[in-house]
Amino acid sequence: MDYNLTTEEELIKKVAKEFSESVIAPLQEEIHANNEVPGEVLEGMAELGLFGINAPEDLGGGGASFVSFVSAIEEIAVVSAGVGMIMSVNNMGHTLINFLGNDEQRKKYIPKLVAGEELASFAFTEPSTGSDPKQLQVTAVEDGDFFVLNGTKRFITNSNLKGPMIIVAKEESSSPMSGKATAFVIDKHCEGYSLSEPWDKVGVHGGPLFDVYLKDVRIPKENMLGDSGNGMYVLKMTMVFAKVGVCGICLGVARAAYEEAVAYAKEKTHRGEAIIKKFEHVRMALTEMEMIYNRAKWVTYHYAWALDGNIGDPFVLAKLAAQAKVEASEAAVDIVRKAMGVLGSYGCVSDYKLSRLWGDAIVGPQVEGCAATLKVMAGNISYLA
Numbered sequence: 001m002d003y004n005l006t007t008e009e010e011l012i013k014k015v016a017k018e019f020s021e022s023v024i025a026p027l028q029e030e031i032h033a034n035n036e037v038p039g040e041v042l043e044g045m046a047e048l049g050l051f052g053i054n055a056p057e058d059l060g061g062g063g064a065s066f067v068s069f070v071s072a073i074e075e076i077a078v079v080s081a082g083v084g085m086i087m088s089v090n091n092m093g094h095t096l097i098n099f100l101g102n103d104e105q106r107k108k109y110i111p112k113l114v115a116g117e118e119l120a121s122f123a124f125t126e127p128s129t130g131s132d133p134k135q136l137q138v139t140a141v142e143d144g145d146f147f148v149l150n151g152t153k154r155f156i157t158n159s160n161l162k163g164p165m166i167i168v169a170k171e172e173s174s175s176p177m178s179g180k181a182t183a184f185v186i187d188k189h190c191e192g193y194s195l196s197e198p199w200d201k202v203g204v205h206g207g208p209l210f211d212v213y214l215k216d217v218r219i220p221k222e223n224m225l226g227d228s229g230n231g232m233y234v235l236k237m238t239m240v241f242a243k244v245g246v247c248g249i250c251l252g253v254a255r256a257a258y259e260e261a262v263a264y265a266k267e268k269t270h271r272g273e274a275i276i277k278k279f280e281h282v283r284m285a286l287t288e289m290e291m292i293y294n295r296a297k298w299v300t301y302h303y304a305w306a307l308d309g310n311i312g313d314p315f316v317l318a319k320l321a322a323q324a325k326v327e328a329s330e331a332a333v334d335i336v337r338k339a340m341g342v343l344g345s346y347g348c349v350s351d352y353k354l355s356r357l358w359g360d361a362i363v364g365p366q367v368e369g370c371a372a373t374l375k376v377m378a379g380n381i382s383y384l385a
């Protein structure tokens, strides 16, 4: 693996960084307070092509690498994890449709998603489970040329925004009952689709999170994504492709906390001297943060590099994804905690950005598979497969 970014990757990262600093940064307090991303942010990202960085060029995407995508989303998340979450889930949506869908589905959905005209969702989690297809309760019942979907999906990002939603449901044939998990694409806000009030979460504000209620949602059979009963496979490929976005978000949160701590340590004085100079333990804490960040960064970049066609085995990719997600999300938590130690009480008050980063960091290990589940899965691939 070449650890240097290519000229194109550097350029994409730079575009994301400049946009993040010039457009999102002045709005970050507002995004946090209102738990909403202003339209101008999403429109600006769309104009710059940030929603389709690694999507195929013939479908309107940038045709760039996953490494480009992860470096860009990190730059967005340094300023706003919530904006990063919208970008991440949309990327997961068009990547999965590209990988699992047929030509018709690709042409129908991907161009609008990469142009940012629509934003995708992925709905797996339900009140009963966030990781086990066998416990799904949303049903898809065959009815002639249609499937009829009923049930509740929980904690679904972007579900209030216009666009397609990939949904994994328990497929039941009229007879006999099969109970197999199958993926479909539905249009959000179709007849029978409604939302809860937004969940008021501890962090990642701006990344909208709702429960989705499906009441007799009728969709044509051609909206099936992949084959009947392929829910396990969809889940595996979601594991493979989805986590790169969350890893990038966690790196962004970690870096933001590190930068806050460095800036504070340079500014705060003790008996007339900056604490970064005065206290060795402050410099040690900052060094440890940098080391943790670098470790998480290279595990993440290795995973993104693997996705760029350098490793083909989906089991190996799923393992790298799981390990990177655990590493990056736990790194963000560790770094924010250490930064708290540098800022002391100032880290706990809402006037300081670090208090917000704590909320963002603590969300990371919980999304897209808890750490324990991911470690069990990675271990099964390594030692039982």
Ligand SMILES: Cc1cc2nc3c(=O)[nH]c(=O)nc-3n(C[C@H](O)[C@H](O)[C@H](O)COP(=O)(O)OP(=O)(O)OC[C@H]3O[C@@H](n4cnc5c(N)ncnc54)[C@H](O)[C@@H]3O)c2cc1C
Pocket: 089, 121, 122, 123, 124, 125, 128, 129, 130, 131, 132, 154, 155, 156, 157, 158, 201, 204, 207, 209, 363, 366, 367, 368, 369, 370, 371, 372, 373, 376
């Ligand atoms: C900000 C945010 C955004 C989200 N966006 C989405 C979204 O867009 N779409 C979506 O579908 N979901 C989304 N979620 C939900 C999230 O992905 C799930 O909550 C998460 O995957 C964990 O599922 P769960 O909470 O139901 O826990 P479960 O998977 O039910 O796990 C509960 C507990 O049991 C343990 N456990 C479960 N299974 C195993 C196992 N096999 N081995 C070992 N331990 C196990 C876990 O470690 C955990 O401690 C979002 C959540 C948040 C907070």
